[in-house]
Amino acid sequence: xxxxxxxxxxxxxxxxxxxxxxxxxxxxxKLTLDRAVFMAVFLGLPVAVFVIFVVIPIGxxxxxxxxxxxxxxxxxxxxxxxxxxxxxxxxxxxxxxRNNVLLALVVPLVTLVxxxxxxxxxxxxxxxxxxxxxxxxxGFYRVVSFFPYAVPAVVxxxxxxxxxxxxxxxxxxxxxxxxxxxxxxxxxxxxxxxxMPASMFVIIWASIGFYTVLxxxxxxxxxxxxxxxxxxxxxxxxxxxxxxTLPSIRENVQTAYxxxxxxxxxxxxxMAALAPGGGPANSTLTMSQHLMNTAFRKGQFGYATSMxxxxxxxxxxxxxxxxxxxxxxxxxxxxGEVAR
Amino acid sequence: MSAVTLDKQAAPARSDSGRRTPGDALVAGTSHTLLILWSAxxxxxxxxxxxxxxxxxxxxxxxxxxxxxxxxxxxxxxAWTKAGIxxxxxxxxxxxxxxxxxxMLLGAMCAYVLARFEFFGRKVxxxxxxxxxxxxxxxxxxxxxxxxxGFGLLNTLxxxxxxxxxYALPFTVFFLYAFFKTLPDDVYxxxxxxxxxxxxxxxxxxxxxxxPGMAGVAIFNFLGLWNQFLLPVALNTDxxxxxxxxxxxxFASSAGYNVDFGALFAGVVMTVLPVLLxxxxxxxxxxxxxxxxxxx
Numbered sequence: 001x002x003x004x005x006x007x008x009x010x011x012x013x014x015x016x017x018x019x020x021x022x023x024x025x026x027x028x029x030k031l032t033l034d035r036a037v038f039m040a041v042f043l044g045l046p047v048a049v050f051v052i053f054v055v056i057p058i059g060x061x062x063x064x065x066x067x068x069x070x071x072x073x074x075x076x077x078x079x080x081x082x083x084x085x086x087x088x089x090x091x092x093x094x095x096x097x098r099n100n101v102l103l104a105l106v107v108p109l110v111t112l113v114x115x116x117x118x119x120x121x122x123x124x125x126x127x128x129x130x131x132x133x134x135x136x137x138x139g140f141y142r143v144v145s146f147f148p149y150a151v152p153a154v155v156x157x158x159x160x161x162x163x164x165x166x167x168x169x170x171x172x173x174x175x176x177x178x179x180x181x182x183x184x185x186x187x188x189x190x191x192x193x194x195x196m197p198a199s200m201f202v203i204i205w206a207s208i209g210f211y212t213v214l215x216x217x218x219x220x221x222x223x224x225x226x227x228x229x230x231x232x233x234x235x236x237x238x239x240x241x242x243x244x245t246l247p248s249i250r251e252n253v254q255t256a257y258x259x260x261x262x263x264x265x266x267x268x269x270x271m272a273a274l275a276p277g278g279g280p281a282n283s284t285l286t287m288s289q290h291l292m293n294t295a296f297r298k299g300q301f302g303y304a305t306s307m308x309x310x311x312x313x314x315x316x317x318x319x320x321x322x323x324x325x326x327x328x329x330x331x332x333x334x335x336g337e338v339a340r
Numbered sequence: 341m342s343a344v345t346l347d348k349q350a351a352p353a354r355s356d357s358g359r360r361t362p363g364d365a366l367v368a369g370t371s372h373t374l375l376i377l378w379s380a381x382x383x384x385x386x387x388x389x390x391x392x393x394x395x396x397x398x399x400x401x402x403x404x405x406x407x408x409x410x411x412x413x414x415x416x417x418x419a420w421t422k423a424g425i426x427x428x429x430x431x432x433x434x435x436x437x438x439x440x441x442x443x444m445l446l447g448a449m450c451a452y453v454l455a456r457f458e459f460f461g462r463k464v465x466x467x468x469x470x471x472x473x474x475x476x477x478x479x480x481x482x483x484x485x486x487x488x489x490g491f492g493l494l495n496t497l498x499x500x501x502x503x504x505x506x507y508a509l510p511f512t513v514f515f516l517y518a519f520f521k522t523l524p525d526d527v528y529x530x531x532x533x534x535x536x537x538x539x540x541x542x543x544x545x546x547x548x549x550x551x552p553g554m555a556g557v558a559i560f561n562f563l564g565l566w567n568q569f570l571l572p573v574a575l576n577t578d579x580x581x582x583x584x585x586x587x588x589x590x591f592a593s594s595a596g597y598n599v600d601f602g603a604l605f606a607g608v609v610m611t612v613l614p615v616l617l618x619x620x621x622x623x624x625x626x627x628x629x630x631x632x633x634x635x636x
């Protein structure tokens with residue numbers, strides 16, 4: 001959230017550095033009737049939609065999580081924190097929580113490392129003479145790599161469920177095709193050991209492209225002179241990537257890490273398509289799936305909302321942790337350098 | 341001494357061979373190999389789906405690689421009619437189309453006032469929108485169900501459209517806010533001076549000036565809304581009102597082991613095609629928007 005806040009201040013600071021050169025002006029203008037009606041309508045409509053469909057439900061969620069409401073009867077008893085206590089004993093929920101934590105640890109890390117590597121290669125790993133530039137044909141890789149972002153996540157899940165199919169899937173077909181007969185009829189999503197990694201791969205596969213494009217854009221914003229200077233000083237490509245590129249786009253990496261974490265803590269769409277039942281022995285069940293089942297199948301709406309609250313809290317905790325880690329990893333000093 | 345000579349030899353050699361050192365060639369070679377491998381992993385599943393969509397279920401089960409014995413569009417026809425993909429497709433077009441127009445209009449209005457007027461509560465609205473951007477929808481999915489029920493909008497397309505608008509609004513406002521901030525004050529003042537009034541100034545002057553930003557955000561919203569899954573699954577359970585993503589998921593799971601896989605593959609192709617077209621046409625602008633937006 002503080003990344004967003006930083007952006008807000010940049011946006012706020014814009015009038016001062018307005019490229020059009022307009023001097024900063026007092027923007028509190030006289031309130032005429034025309035202007036008052038204009039602002040009321042322009043602000044009122046969107047804010048009303050936002051309040052009714054976003055803000056009020058959030059408030060209600062906090063309240064419902066303290067009740068034993070089934071959703072279909074008007075009877076509703078406030079049970080205090082009972083739902084939360086019950087969560088601690090709910091083995092299925094705890095399993096789902098562990099799965100989500102695992103997802104949040106692995107998916108962002110692998111995705112970002114891969115996306116960064118691709119971004120660095122297509123922007124700065126070109127020939128070591130002449131202008132600093134990327135590999136030839138890098139545009140092609142960028143377009144291809146971004147493509148999964150444009151495909152509905154649920155379709156990606158369905159598609160990969162077919163690819164992983166034990167008998168007629170593409171993956172086992174290729175593996176047996178190159179002589180690995182052990183994979184004949186291997187159920188990638190049906191084995192406890194393989195289900196989670198296979199699912200993770202799908203999410204990573206779907207996410208790398210977007211973050212590659214993001215990092216490519218960020219790296220292109222780094223002044224070329226810095227790279228020229230590093231090259232004159234004899235820095236290798238690896239050294240350039242670690243000591244120059246990475247610190248320069250630190251904030252983007254941090255924002256991306258948080259977004260990917262939110263995605264991994266949710267993961268509903270992918271998992272619902274890959275293994276609607278939660279996978280073998282619940283090995284890929286996520287909190288979101290458990291929540292949907294509890295609410296819309298079992299009709300325990302109060303209990304389900306408390307899961308939603310926990311999910312929101314875990315998400316928040318994740319964001320705070322990411323900020324802390326980036327801060328401790330020397331973010332503060334580097335930030336000062338980059339800002340100058 | 342020898343180092344100097346080596347350098348002197350290396351320099352002309354480099355320019356002769358197209359400015360490439362052996363190290364460059366090695367890095368380029370390795371990178372290209374890895375990237376081509378990655379591109380293959382991205383593209384192959386899609387090619388396989390397209391191929392399979394022309395095969396009969398029997399052919400699909402016999403071998404993943406065999407070519408279809410005859411190239412017919414039977415699977416597409418049966419997916420479109422029998423599996424209801426056609427209905428879902430039109431539902432999606434209506435929902436996404438209307439929601440997109442509404443969210444762009446409301447988002448632009450809201451962002452414009454937030455960005456260019458000073459008033460009490462401005463920051464509160466702006467920051468609560470920001471917070472709405474990061475909250476997991478799962479927190480609100482249950483109450484939302486009952487809010488819609490209360491309005492009598494549950495399981496209706498208008499209800500779905502309004503929820504789509506509400507949840508795409510924070511993103512839209514956030515991006516357009518930054519955009520409206522950068523528009524020059526002089527133009528606004530000039531329009532005012534000429535007696536245009538606030539309404540005309542917005543619709544005839546400011547909005548057209550923000551067109552590039554609007555286009556970028558609209559593309560992102562289109563992709564996001566077209567791909568939306570959770571909201572319809574929870575709030576739109578009437579089969580006649582299903583949207584594509586939802587219909588595909590239920591098609592894949594409903595029939596259990598008797599799924600007509602050929603039709604499923606055909607359905608995947610038909611779901612992906614529109615977004616793929618939008619992506620390929622606008623991919624340059626998408627890359628541009630990513631760079632100028634949130635993550636500057």
